Amino acid sequence: MNIHAITAIYRFEMSRWGRTIGQSIASPVISTCLYFVVFGSAIGSRIAQIDGISYGSFIVPGLIMLSVLTESISNASFGIYFPRFTGTIYEVLSAPIDYIEILLGYVGAAASKSIILGVLILATAGFFVPLEIKHPFIMFFFLVLTSVTFSLFGFIIGIWADGFEKLQIIPMLIITPLAFLGGSFYSIKMLPVFWQNVSLLNPVVYLISGFRFSFYESADVSLPLSLLMIFVFLMVCIVLVRWIFKTGYRLKS
Amino acid sequence: MSTILSIHNLNKVYASGFQALKNINLKIRKGEIFALLGPNGAGKTTLINAICGIVNPSDGKIIVDGFDIINDFRATRSLIGLVPQELSTDAFETVWNTVNFSRGLFGKAPNPAFIEQTLKQLSLWDKKNNTIRTLSGGMKRRLMIAKALSHEPRVLFLDEPTAGVDVNLRKDMWEQVRHLKNTGVTIILTTHYLEEAEEMADRIGIINKGEIIVTENKTDLMKKLGRKQLILDLKDPLGEIPAPLTKWALAFNPEKTQLIYTYDSTKDDNGIAQLLADLSSAGMTFKDIHTNQSSLEEIFIQLVKP
Structure with missing residues (x-):
């Protein structure tokens, strides 16, 4: 295992994040605050409790997941796309490292950023609404698992994209709508039965449901099913990444 | 090595x-x-x-x-x-x-x-x-x-x-x-x-x-691939190469002020001594005399030309 290489990539990515700390942290934290003001206070005060939880508190896990999903994808995709765009990827490709080490560096850094962000948003939420975490270990496990899985997915997007536009397409046109429709701001039990069934096709439902369970023991789907779905998605990403490095897809000619 | x-x-x-x-x-x-x-x-x-x-x-x-x-x-x-x-x-x-x-x-x-x-x-x-x-x-x-x-x-x-x-x-x-x-x-x-x-x-x-x-x-x-040339700067430009020297495959520069003799430097008998003797017999006089070795660039162009 080339530990020095993993550390070098990890540090490099974290220092790039540090250079754009305003954009990396302040922006999602401010957006989350705005969600609390709009949905938690302005609209939330007119919404009855859901499963015995005030609306403001109910949306906290969903808002954290929303940011963690989008930032994991954004950080990981940009992290690998940018060296491809500038041409500095030659150094990674010619270095004595295998794909697992490359992933540990890039995906590890992207996931770390998302975990830090998730914790910051959680702390910020504490200023707006009363917070209760019934299962902190499960909460942290979900946070880590989601960050890693979606950073891996972001890494795949960063390899697939051949322009900045493509880099944005999947997060903007697929992930954000799925996150909004995945129960971030409501329980899918509030939907008509048909739409409840349709919602079950949305993988983000399982993430948010499992994550919300760790806070309030309130979930749209069972915890094991939530975990199973994330693991399935993680496996799909791992298989895709293996294929990418085996074939050199968009990395080597 | x-x-x-x-x-x-x-x-x-x-x-x-x-x-x-x-x-x-x-x-x-x-x-x-x-x-x-x-x-x-x-x-x-x-x-x-x-x-x-x-x-x-x-x-x-x-x-x-x-x-x-x-x-x-x-x-x-x-x-x-x-x-x-x-x-x-x-x-x-x-x-x-x-x-x-x-x-x-x-x-x-x-x-x-x-x-x-x-x-x-x-x-x-x-x-x-x-x-x-x-x-x-x-x-x-x-x-x-x-x-x-x-x-x-x-x-x-x-x-x-x-x-x-x-x-x-x-x-x-x-x-x-x-x-x-x-x-x-x-x-x-x-x-x-x-x-x-x-x-x-x-x-x-x-x-x-x-x-x-x-x-x-x-x-x-x-x-191996480089040519060596003997270049003779003529005192007076010539119209054509004198008949006794045609056997030497000499060339002129465009201004006809230089006679150019291309030879194989790897051979012991490159003909230079005999050529100079023939030129002298033909009554030709020179201002200067020098040699030129092909550069790598010339060799390269020769090798890769379509």
Whole structure:
């Protein structure tokens, strides 16, 4: 295992994040605050409790997941796309490292950023609404698992994209709508039965449901099913990444 | 001299069907400077990239210091440093950080003293805290070399290292390359400046349309393929070559003020003594007399001309 290489990539990515700390942290934290003001206070005060939880508190896990999903994808995709765009990827490709080490560096850094962000948003939420975490270990496990899985997915997007536009397409046109429709701001039990069934096709439902369970023991789907779905998605990403490095897809000619 | 890099029957066919490398066989000796020459699109960069692991070879075998580049990629890549043709850098990173990043990437523990020494040798020490975007083109080129040297490679690929570099800096770089050679590093360089290859290389390989057409010691190549000419500056321009001298296949310069005799310098009897005697008998007088050896550039053009 080339530990020095993993550390070098990890540090490099974290220092790039540090250079754009305003954009990396302040922006999602401010957006989350705005969600609390709009949905938690302005609209939330007119919404009855859901499963015995005030609306403001109910949306906290969903808002954290929303940011963690989008930032994991954004950080990981940009992290690998940018060296491809500038041409500095030659150094990674010619270095004595295998794909697992490359992933540990890039995906590890992207996931770390998302975990830090998730914790910051959680702390910020504490200023707006009363917070209760019934299962902190499960909460942290979900946070880590989601960050890693979606950073891996972001890494795949960063390899697939051949322009900045493509880099944005999947997060903007697929992930954000799925996150909004995945129960971030409501329980899918509030939907008509048909739409409840349709919602079950949305993988983000399982993430948010499992994550919300760790806070309030309130979930749209069972915890094991939530975990199973994330693991399935993680496996799909791992298989895709293996294929990418085996074939050199968009990395080597 | 032992072999540090050997390439056997290497082929590269891109997905488009274009064959960039055709059955390349090449051996590079430990500690030499090998210049790989060829016109644009000849396959120089593809060959280097295949050795460094950036391009997947379609067929063939590449061995670096006894290790296979596919099966023992960690060993081979640790031995190799690459300075690519393009100035690909992280514009917002500092010189110090980027060179240390390269060292780490190649599996070496941090060694600030070595990085300091490398930056000093390349006259970049006073720029260590500068972001790369503030460096001039020449400094960026040297930075690329510093990055490639950061993990103390034994084989260094320089893909057009002096492209776009001014004459003084180019000469400085030649000095640095010689210094590296003196420390035992094997250097493989590609260049479009043939005087660079002529000045520095021990051996020269010429690649054209994906095929290695010549691999030779520089001096042997110049001897074998180079022409030598005897040039006689005439006192008075001549209208035509006098009849007694037609057997010598002499040529005029365009102004007809010089007589040019092309001969084979490797032969003991090159005919010069007899020619001078015949010229004297014909009553011809000269202002000056000198010889001219074909440059590598002339040899190169002769070899790769379509």
